[in-house]
Every structure is written in C-alpha cells, then in structure tokens.
Amino acid sequence: MTHFWNYRIFAIALGLNVWNFGLAQEKSWTLDDPLPVDKSIIVGQLENGLKYYVRENKKPEGRVFLRLVVNAGSLQENQSQRGLAHFLEHMAFNGTRRFAKSEIVDFMERAGMRFGSHVNAYTSYNETVYMLQLPTDNPSLLSTGFEILEDWADGLTLDPLEIEKERGVILEEWRSRQGVGERLSERQRPFIYFKSSYADRNPIGSMIVVGNAPRERFEEFYNDWYRPNLMGVIVVGDIDKNDIEQKIIDTFSSLENPENAPERTPTEVPVHEETLFSIETDPELTIASFRMLTKQPVGPDSSAADYRHMIIERLYFGMLNRRLDERSREPNPPFIQANAGSSRIAREKEALQQSVVFLGNRYQEGLNALIGETNRAVRDGFTSSELERVKADVLRSLENAYEERDKTDSDSYAREYTRAFTVDEPIPGIEMELEMTEAFLADINLAEVNAIGEGFAQKENRVALFSGPEKEGLELPSESELVATIKASNEIELELYEDEFLDVPLLATIPEPGEIAKEDYDEKLDTYVWELSNGVNVILKRTEFQNDEILMNSYSPGGHSLVMDDEYLSAIMSTMILGESGVGPFNSIQLDKRLAGESVNVSPYISDQYEGFSGASSPKDLEAFFKLLYLQATQPRLDEEAYGSLETRLRAMIVNREKSPQSVFQDALEKELYGDHPRHRPLSLELMNEIDPHLALGVYKNRFKDFSDFTFVFVGSLDLEEMKHYAKTYLASLPATGRDERGRYLGDDPLPGKRNVDISFGLEEKTSVRVLFTGEAEWSPENRYIMSVVRDLLNIRMRESLREENGGTYGVGVYANLTREPTERYSTGFAFSCDPANADLLINAGIHEILDLQERGFKIKNLEKVQEIHLRGYETGLKENGFWLRNLTSAAREGREFSEILDFPNQVKEYDPERILEAARKYFSFDNVVVAKLNPKHN
Known part of the structure; x- marks a missing residue:
C-alpha cells in the first residue's frame, strides 16, 4: 500500500490543504472487510509457487521497471554462510547462463541505463531484490531483460575465478561502511534484537566467511533458497499487462522447487521483561543521544479497521512531534531535536520509539523534555485545534496522491508491490485509500487518538540506547544513573499545553497590482516570457507531467559576494536565521500552524553570485504560495529568541566537530586549496562569534530590496489567466529601484601547483x-x-x-x-x-x-x-x-x-x-x- 506503511515513519507532515473529492458518499466496504487488491494490478501465482504483479503505468513514458524478489536474505544463512546471501547478489552480475562475467552491466549501459541507477540489487535480513529499468521502444530489450531475470532466478554460474575477484569488492564494501555509525550499530544490535538471529546476521556478513567460503557453500545457499515458491516477479511500466503476464508464465513456469528444501520460517525476536540498557561511547562521536524502543508484535493491517487504526496512530504522532519541534525552538531549547513514532524494526516486530539528541551533557534536561512532553500528551491529551490541523495534513497528502494517481512513478509502484510480496502489505489502490481516509477522518475523535499514548506505559520489552562522545571531562551516565534520570523524567509534571494560534490572515493587505508590460511566446517550446512593470521577468511553461505540481525558481545577480569579508558569515547564515524567525506577524511555529492544510513551500537563498527563491505548490494552493512569497520578499522578520535557540543548537552540533575524521579531512583539503582566504575557514565556535543576527537581517533586506533584475521561472500544471493575476498582484508589486549589479570576483580560486x-x-x-x-x-x-x-x-x-x-x-x-x-x-x-x-x-x-x-x-x-x-x-x-x-x-x-x-x-x-x-x-x-x-x- 503506497501510503499505509510509509506513514509508520511518522515524519512531521508538511502543510497540506483539505479538498473534498466526494469519494466517500457510497461506502463500498465495512470495517471488518479485508482490503481488496487494486483492480489496476494483475496479481497471479504459477503452479510452482512463483507470484507475480503486473501494472501498466506511463510514468515515466517509454520505460519498464522489472524486479525479481527472492524471499530470502541473511537470516536464512547458517553459521558458515554468513554474508553469502549478499555475496550471491554480487555474483548475479558476474556471470549467468546467458551472460558471461560483466555482460549484464554491459547490456544495460548499451541500452542507455546507468549501473547503480537503472540496474541494481540489494540484500536485507529477509529478502534479496534485483532491479532493472529498460526502454520499451525496442521489444528485444525487454526480452533480454526477462532473460536476465530468469538467469538470476536459476542460472548463476558462480565461476570460481569471478568469486575470487569479487571477494575483494565485498570486503571493500564492508570497509566503506566502517565508521562511528557502524560501530555503534554493532554494539546496539544485540540489545535491540535480544537473543534473536537478527543480532548476528547483518547482511554484509562475516568477512572471514566472505574471504574463505568455497564455491560449494554458495551453491548450497543458491539451491536451497533461490526457488520459485520464494520468488516474486514485478513488472510495472509502459507495457501491455496481458502480454507481460503471458511472458512471465512462459519464462518462469519451468522453474522447479528442489526436493527437501529447507522451510522458510519467521525469525523470532524474543520478549524480555526487563529494560535492556546500552551505554556506548566513541572517540569519533560528536553529540550524545538517547533512544527508547518499546517493542511490540507487528499489528494487523489487512482490514479497513486496521487501516483506520493506522490513521489514528499517524494523527497521534503527528501532533506529538509538532510539540517536540516547538520545544526545540524555545529560546533556551532543552535538546537539539527529539521525535517519537512507531516503525517496524523486523518483519516480526515493531516498536514505539522516543529519541532525543542532547545539548552537550544536558542529559537530564533533554530527557525531561522528551519524556515529560510524551507524558503530558498521555495525561492531558491533545487539543481539538491540534487534531483538526493534523487531520488536514493527513487528508491533503492522500488527496495529492489521488490527484497524481495517473502520474505516479513506476518505481514507486514497484517498491509497493515488493512490500506486498514480502510482508503482505495490502494494495487496495489510492482511490480506496482516499475513500477510507475521508470517511475515517470525519469520525475519528480526540479520545481514541489520545489513547495511542497508552502504549508508552508498557514497561516490559524495552531497550534504552544511550551514546555519547568519548572526551576528557565529559562524563556519561552509568546504567544506574540513566535509570534514575529516566525515572526523574517520568515524574516531571508539565503545565497544561496551550495551543497558541495567531488567527490573522496570511497577508493582511493585498498589494496594489502592477502590470504585464510585455508578453512573448515561444511556440517551439510552448513557453511564455512576461516582463512586468517593475522589471521582473517571468518565464512559464505549462506541462501535464504532474497534475498537482507547480515548481518555481528565481534568481537575481549579486549574492553574498557583494558583502565584505567580515560580513560573510552573517550573510551565509541569513536565510537560516530568518527562516527560524518566521515572517511578517508570524513566528516560525505560528507560520507552520497557519499553513496547515496548504501544500506550499517557499525558500529564499543567498549564494555566492545570486539570491532568489525556490519553491513548490499545488495549483489549488497557489494563492497561499504567492502570499508567502510576497511576505518573505517584503516582510522578513528577526526573532532574537529564535536566533538564540538556533545558535544554541548549532554550537552544540559543532563543539566536537574536530572529532569527526571527515570534518578534519575536509578542513585540511580546504586549507590546501584556498590557503588562509577568509571565506574558506573551517567551521568553529570562534567563527560562530562573528555571526550578527541584525547584520544578517540587513544583508537579507539589501539583497531583496530591488526586484527589477529578478527572473522567476514557473513550470507545471499552470492556468495562464490565474498566473497572470498572481504575477500582477504579487510579483509586479515587489519593490524595484533599478540598480545594476553583478556578483564580484573574490580572488578565491584554488591555489596552483x-x-x-x-x-x-x-x-x-x-x-x-x-x-x-x-x-x-x-x-x-x-x-x-x-x-x-x-x-x-x-x-x-x-x-x-x-x-x-x-x-x-x-x-x-x-x-x-x-x-x-x-x-x-x-x-x-x-x-x-x-x-x-x-x-x-x-x-x-x-x-x-x-x-x-x-x-x-x-x-x-x-x-x-x-x-x-x-x-x-x-x-x-x-x-x-x-x-x-x-x-x-x-x-x-x-x-x-x-x-x-x-x-x-x-x-x-x-x-x-x-x-x-x-x-x-x-x-x-x-x-x-x-x-x-x-x-x-x-x-
């Protein structure tokens, strides 16, 4: 299901608007009904057990996406095979029955497809997935693509010489992943997957096995697990689905399952009554963080009632994460960032998660805010206004997907059907998902959303993960101290949450419109160029590539090259500082609330040689988009408390920067290339002292005070008359002084030699x-x-x-x-x-x-x-x-x-x-x- 499982990540939803498509007038389902399969898909199964999914889809036009999914990964390895599931994935590109050595990659490149982008594969704990993208204008290419899939399924040659050559590549893949992140993961994995095979079956495997396993061991795994009753074939693209179904039947029906093959059984993640604590330090860590996982069985997701529960969860975590985000923007924030949510940590297990990135060693304060905020939501619940905003966001995101239902990328469908095959994720289709979402959001009440927080009261099956820098003078808590810290945090009693909402129009006064002074049309490219009365140039191209997308970019020459060296840091930080401050009468939190339900984004930038705006909007939300653009252009706001919060978080992130090997390397390289040039100094706490937020505001105002040399480019689902109205109202009214400027040369070319x-x-x-x-x-x-x-x-x-x-x-x-x-x-x-x-x-x-x-x-x-x-x-x-x-x-x-x-x-x-x-x-x-x-x- 395109949206069902993606929402388990529970990222904070961006502002999206509510539009009623009227799909829920006649319900075609009841809560207990199993979710049907989208009628646009052909789902079938061969007699040998191989399952297939086929869908016609013309985005991108003239392309087809093919996948062979093997429902076996590193968890199916025995002790002497650790790493061979992944090794076999590599060997699939090093010789098959029809394609010697690197001929598959050679074929794909000759077809115009890039290795890595259009031909690739991956191995996880539970599955191995092979992916091809091919043009459809040449039938022979598709036929060869099917030959490749068939060879992967049953025709790897496993040439001993190629195995020996590939051992070094896999060792280097393992080496490339090594670093502080992987070291922490290795130490924490046994706690997360306590007494489970997940703990010691990392897909990259054992380098001892990888370096020494004989060919016979590869054959063992290949013969045992690469079998049709564990395979899925997925084909999505600009094809005839009936022809493709027949091709799958003709190609894969002859595959046979081996006798006495091992059974594919779920991998248990055992329960444990006690909370497990992992406290780790590392010399290369630059910040301290904490994560609490409360493990639970994977919930059902086969019925409309299950879908309804998922929406309720999404609403809950959307509101909780907004509150945590507000805490990070306080004048003296308690943490760098924090979030909560639910996600699947294994096929058989999911977890409620709370995480926080600390400010220095302010562990107690960070946990007080994270756990206290979570407990406040459980104790008091959320407000009706919070719920209405997040409902608007959830519905708008589904409506956007519905609007783009005939313009969804084939790769998205291929990923969705991969999950349908591997974890039985429902695939009812966006029409039904929107129908259910509209109906459910109309009757979901605050009480049932608030009830989701009760899961945090669970005391068993928990894992507490703490990590921090290894630094002289920095003391990390012991297990008993961490237990005491968590206990103290649970006793925090926060006051009742107040939902502060600034109930005023986004733009209080609509500007006096200007005029379109000149219009040109390029028939060959179907593009319009308008010169507005204040000198602004507007370039427009109407397209039908996406139904619900308008993209914008703009530029004006100058950039921060025009400021003096001692103003440089304030200049490059200006858009970030003002972004944290809000715009017009709204601080950043109020602005987010005001834009709930609006699918708009506008971001100012000041680069070396240019300044401008980039952004995107739904056609339905274009008025809000232009108002936001006008506000950012004419009413920048400096919130000193917001700057104080930003500065505190930035300092905490860079205080230990010198402990990062990549940072040290980049600084040394910069020094060698640019010497002591003042605009190429390494980031440090000392440099932070040079940032003046008032100067940043001054630079911003200066760069955006004259729009006579601005060019705006719009591409997407444009209505020309509507765009004329908005261009005259919100662009032709922008201030213009007629200054003539260009970015300047700063003498910072790389040193020769x-x-x-x-x-x-x-x-x-x-x-x-x-x-x-x-x-x-x-x-x-x-x-x-x-x-x-x-x-x-x-x-x-x-x-x-x-x-x-x-x-x-x-x-x-x-x-x-x-x-x-x-x-x-x-x-x-x-x-x-x-x-x-x-x-x-x-x-x-x-x-x-x-x-x-x-x-x-x-x-x-x-x-x-x-x-x-x-x-x-x-x-x-x-x-x-x-x-x-x-x-x-x-x-x-x-x-x-x-x-x-x-x-x-x-x-x-x-x-x-x-x-x-x-x-x-x-x-x-x-x-x-x-x-x-x-x-x-x-x-």
Whole structure:
C-alpha cells in the first residue's frame, strides 16, 4: 500500500490543504472487510509457487521497471554462510547462463541505463531484490531483460575465478561502511534484537566467511533458497499487462522447487521483561543521544479497521512531534531535536520509539523534555485545534496522491508491490485509500487518538540506547544513573499545553497590482516570457507531467559576494536565521500552524553570485504560495529568541566537530586549496562569534530590496489567466529601484601547483582518497557537455579497473564541473575508499586510466554507451517538471536561447573524437592537482 506503511515513519507532515473529492458518499466496504487488491494490478501465482504483479503505468513514458524478489536474505544463512546471501547478489552480475562475467552491466549501459541507477540489487535480513529499468521502444530489450531475470532466478554460474575477484569488492564494501555509525550499530544490535538471529546476521556478513567460503557453500545457499515458491516477479511500466503476464508464465513456469528444501520460517525476536540498557561511547562521536524502543508484535493491517487504526496512530504522532519541534525552538531549547513514532524494526516486530539528541551533557534536561512532553500528551491529551490541523495534513497528502494517481512513478509502484510480496502489505489502490481516509477522518475523535499514548506505559520489552562522545571531562551516565534520570523524567509534571494560534490572515493587505508590460511566446517550446512593470521577468511553461505540481525558481545577480569579508558569515547564515524567525506577524511555529492544510513551500537563498527563491505548490494552493512569497520578499522578520535557540543548537552540533575524521579531512583539503582566504575557514565556535543576527537581517533586506533584475521561472500544471493575476498582484508589486549589479570576483580560486594532503585521523583501517584537478577553462554549453562525456568515459574505465579488475574498492566516482561565474574555471577529480595498503596502487591505477584516455583514446563501444545513456536520460527528462525548471533557469541566466534545450540530441550525436581527447587533457591536467588521503591513525 503506497501510503499505509510509509506513514509508520511518522515524519512531521508538511502543510497540506483539505479538498473534498466526494469519494466517500457510497461506502463500498465495512470495517471488518479485508482490503481488496487494486483492480489496476494483475496479481497471479504459477503452479510452482512463483507470484507475480503486473501494472501498466506511463510514468515515466517509454520505460519498464522489472524486479525479481527472492524471499530470502541473511537470516536464512547458517553459521558458515554468513554474508553469502549478499555475496550471491554480487555474483548475479558476474556471470549467468546467458551472460558471461560483466555482460549484464554491459547490456544495460548499451541500452542507455546507468549501473547503480537503472540496474541494481540489494540484500536485507529477509529478502534479496534485483532491479532493472529498460526502454520499451525496442521489444528485444525487454526480452533480454526477462532473460536476465530468469538467469538470476536459476542460472548463476558462480565461476570460481569471478568469486575470487569479487571477494575483494565485498570486503571493500564492508570497509566503506566502517565508521562511528557502524560501530555503534554493532554494539546496539544485540540489545535491540535480544537473543534473536537478527543480532548476528547483518547482511554484509562475516568477512572471514566472505574471504574463505568455497564455491560449494554458495551453491548450497543458491539451491536451497533461490526457488520459485520464494520468488516474486514485478513488472510495472509502459507495457501491455496481458502480454507481460503471458511472458512471465512462459519464462518462469519451468522453474522447479528442489526436493527437501529447507522451510522458510519467521525469525523470532524474543520478549524480555526487563529494560535492556546500552551505554556506548566513541572517540569519533560528536553529540550524545538517547533512544527508547518499546517493542511490540507487528499489528494487523489487512482490514479497513486496521487501516483506520493506522490513521489514528499517524494523527497521534503527528501532533506529538509538532510539540517536540516547538520545544526545540524555545529560546533556551532543552535538546537539539527529539521525535517519537512507531516503525517496524523486523518483519516480526515493531516498536514505539522516543529519541532525543542532547545539548552537550544536558542529559537530564533533554530527557525531561522528551519524556515529560510524551507524558503530558498521555495525561492531558491533545487539543481539538491540534487534531483538526493534523487531520488536514493527513487528508491533503492522500488527496495529492489521488490527484497524481495517473502520474505516479513506476518505481514507486514497484517498491509497493515488493512490500506486498514480502510482508503482505495490502494494495487496495489510492482511490480506496482516499475513500477510507475521508470517511475515517470525519469520525475519528480526540479520545481514541489520545489513547495511542497508552502504549508508552508498557514497561516490559524495552531497550534504552544511550551514546555519547568519548572526551576528557565529559562524563556519561552509568546504567544506574540513566535509570534514575529516566525515572526523574517520568515524574516531571508539565503545565497544561496551550495551543497558541495567531488567527490573522496570511497577508493582511493585498498589494496594489502592477502590470504585464510585455508578453512573448515561444511556440517551439510552448513557453511564455512576461516582463512586468517593475522589471521582473517571468518565464512559464505549462506541462501535464504532474497534475498537482507547480515548481518555481528565481534568481537575481549579486549574492553574498557583494558583502565584505567580515560580513560573510552573517550573510551565509541569513536565510537560516530568518527562516527560524518566521515572517511578517508570524513566528516560525505560528507560520507552520497557519499553513496547515496548504501544500506550499517557499525558500529564499543567498549564494555566492545570486539570491532568489525556490519553491513548490499545488495549483489549488497557489494563492497561499504567492502570499508567502510576497511576505518573505517584503516582510522578513528577526526573532532574537529564535536566533538564540538556533545558535544554541548549532554550537552544540559543532563543539566536537574536530572529532569527526571527515570534518578534519575536509578542513585540511580546504586549507590546501584556498590557503588562509577568509571565506574558506573551517567551521568553529570562534567563527560562530562573528555571526550578527541584525547584520544578517540587513544583508537579507539589501539583497531583496530591488526586484527589477529578478527572473522567476514557473513550470507545471499552470492556468495562464490565474498566473497572470498572481504575477500582477504579487510579483509586479515587489519593490524595484533599478540598480545594476553583478556578483564580484573574490580572488578565491584554488591555489596552483601539485600538492599532497596526507591526514592520519580515524579508527578504522580505511583510507579515503580524493584526487582533484583545477584550472582555468573557457565556459560554453559545448565545453560543458564534452566535459560530461569525458567524466562518464572515465567512470566506466575506473569502475572496470579499480573495482572489477583490481577488486580494490567498492566504488569510484568521477566528477566534473565547469563554472561561468565569477570566473571561467573547471574542477574535476575522482574519489574512493580502500584498504590503506592499496591506496597508492589504486591512485596510480586511476591516474593511469586518465593518462591512457588522454594518450590512446577511448573505446568506441564506451562512447556509444555514454551517448545512449545521455540520450535516454534526456528522453526521460523531457517529461519531468524538474528538468524544464533547471534548463529554463540556466538558459535564462546564461543568456542562451531556450531552443537550445531541444538541440541536445544533435549535440550528443555530433562529436569529434579529437575534441574529446583534447577535453580529457585540458580538464584533467596534471599542472594543478591535489592528491588527498585520509588514513587511519595508528598509536
């Protein structure tokens, strides 16, 4: 069910509006009815037990998503197989009956699909999932896709040589995950999964097993668990569902279940009467936190009554999390952040969760606020006004999904049907979900919502997890002290909650409208350009890609490059400070409440060279969107208490920043690139002292006091006449002084020369490598594109060399960027992590690939792959609002014709091999290069 299980995370709902679709007039169900299967889906099962799900869906157009789901993961391993479920997932890309070695990845790239984005897989405790995305304009591609699925199901070759090569890749995948987070997880897992196999069956497995298991052990697991009665095939996309169903029947009916196969049984997570305490410290932790889990059996979710209960839970935690968020914004906040909710921690177990991130060592205060707020909600319940706001949010989110029911991405459906197969999640369809939600929200009362909090009174089956920095002078509580702290927190008696709501219009006075001075229309791109009477330019493109989405971006030249160096920190913090302060008459909390039920978002920004706004709105909420935009443009607000709260939280987050290896590494790299430039200093408590909130407000007002050089770009489900009204009322009325300005050059180009950065810091036997190239280069759209070709050619080569041939890293990424402002420059490079002993070898291997490309050129088949990937990406992008917003914005800012957006295919196809080599030599020049390594620290 698209929305059912996602809501178990209980993130605080954003402002969404209430609209009555009238679907609940004639109920087609009763509370005790089992939820039906959406009629848009074909669900079937073959005689051998394999289950399949097929749905026609045209988002994205011309694409099909295929999944093979094996209902077996690391929990099905025996002691000598730990890690082989995941290892088999890797081997599926290293040789099958029809596809030798890396031919699957080769096929996908030739089809224009990227490895990692369009062909991938994952292994969890309970399942292994293989994923393909393919174009549908060539039937042979889909046929090959089915051959790949069939081979994964029953045709892995498990070549001993390929197994040996892949051992290193998996070891490096394991190594790449190592760090403070993984160390804490390893220590806390035995408490969360007390006496359960979940505790010692981490999907990555045992590196001893991974490094030594013989081929026979792989075959054992594959033959036992890769069988049709544990498999699901999912196909969603721009296809004929009846043809696909027949193809599934023809392809997979011949698969047979092995005799005497082991039974697939649930994995128990045993109960325990006592509360288990885990108190952990780590030298690389920068903050202290606490989490309490109250474990419970997974609740039923098969009937309308179960769905109703889920809505009640969502309402409860939505209100509780809003209250906790309010506490974090107090002038002297009790914590950095806190939240509560419910989530599934295993297939067989879920947990109520309370968590808090502490301010320094203020443990008692943080727990008092978290537990006290939770207990206050249990004691007094919530208010009717709180409930009405969160009901509006819940309903609006369902209505948005309903509006987009024919524009939902196929990948979302594929994920949903994966859950339907693995955990029997109901899939009744958005129409029925909205129908039920409308009916339930109308009669859910405050008393039954308040009753959800009774679950926090449970004393058995609890786990308390505390973690904090290992730092001289910082004392963490012992178990007995933590017990006493929790007990004291439970005795806190908070006063009755007051729901403060500022009941005034969002914008009290509607501005006097201006005019549209000039209108232009580009028939080729179906775009409108309006010049308003105050000089503002508005670019609009109407699309039908999404029914309930309008995206906006705007820009004006200048940015924080125009402020002095001693104003820089206040400038870059200005939008954050004012965002915490609210706008107009509303503080940030009041604004959130005022916008409940409105699907709007407006965010101001001030970057190096530009300032502007970005945002999104439902067409239904467009008036509220423009009012909010006008408020942020003309009535910024500085709330000093809000700034005090923000400052307190920021200081707590950076006080131990020097304990983070990645922070230390980034600071050293910044120092090597930019020396002592005042705008490239590492973040510290001392720098925080330079921030002046009043100066931040002054910078903001200065940057947004003149809109005569602003350009606004709107893309989405636009009504032209409506947009004219809003543009004249809320954009043409913005202040304009006619100043002429551009961002300025600050002299902070990366320093020239060849340099090394070698940092020894960190506990793990892991080296992080970055190799960076910088220099001057002429900017042009053509040069920017040819640079992306070089980047992707190197991505293929380095993956083949550093990962597949050397087995020395889990992944290597090549990046490239060509900038136009304030000066024309390039920055490129590659990065990976590896065994410290192999770092120099792999750096040399990466450099060798660059030199080889520069000197000997490229394989034509690799260039054809890159071209196809670019064309397929463009083909999909043409049907996405975000693509048009980005491209129209950049074309306008760069002074290019919009028609160039449509010329991209010609740019891809018309290439000069020598230009590619010239670009490789220019943009990966060894004249200016930094080789940086973050090594482990050995005492």
